[in-house]
Amino acid sequence: MTSDVFATGHYASGLREKLKRGIELGPKYYLFDVPRYWRQRRQRGLPALDLGALWNPVRSLRHETYTSQPVPPRYEEALRALYDAGVRFDNPPARTAALVAMWWATRITPGDAIECGAYRGATSLLLAVLGKLHDVPQRVLMLDTFAGMPAPSKFDSSRRPGEFTPPPDWPTTIQQQAEALGVADRIEIHRGLFSDTFPAIAAHTPTFSFAHIDANIYQGTLDACVRTLPLMAKGGAVVFDDYNGLMDLGARLAIDEYLRDHHLPAPSPLAECSAYLRM
């Protein structure tokens, strides 16, 4: 069953869990997080009243996709191969399928794919496997501390330092999984803070056709935008996993600041809490 490849530890999957999560997080979100976020937006020179943020709890808890692009042929086959190699997804099926469909829509745009916030690596490995199955001439760059979330800032309301800590030496595990999948030559693992690992990447003057920005917190999201978006090819796409997240208003603030400063439009909803921007 390809559904077994999706682990459910990091999101509410069933109705009961969603209700529980809504009751736990909803009042805090509306009474404390949103008012504080609006104040912070004003301090950062953004229009304070971001009414879109009021929909985040609904978007986060509904398994809805807001675009209708097809997933690539052989998608199920790729999921089965990942399952057999021991890979498990931490993002849910609908969000993963929508992301992959967006990647597929950029397949003729020249450039590599990059994931800022790769965690256990499932999403990047999926893109690498699909790239191989369809002869897409592309590497997938995987960036993370691989040691858990760095310390959140005053702009982050619900994330903890060390959250998303994988088992020790996880990059070696990813490398072994990539070898089992026959995509070791299609991935690059960059371990450390984005601000520390990116200079070596930038030295090779890469171009990206697809970027997945999934850092959850303000600073990591801003660093990822600053370093990745200027390298995006025309026709490429950026997926922001957390833009409409119930726990990630710091990431939304960082994205809005970056887009305002670079005269780019607001991202459009993609699936659940994710949003995208075509370049």
Ligand SMILES: C[S@@+](CC[C@H](N)C(=O)[O-])C[C@H]1O[C@@H](n2cnc3c(N)ncnc32)[C@H](O)[C@@H]1O
């Ligand atoms: C939700 S997880 C990513 C999930 C992954 N994209 C997936 O599809 O399964 C967020 C990750 O962002 C990473 N992160 C956040 N800020 C970072 C930074 N400044 N530098 C490196 N990694 C960072 C955390 O370590 C964490 O693993």
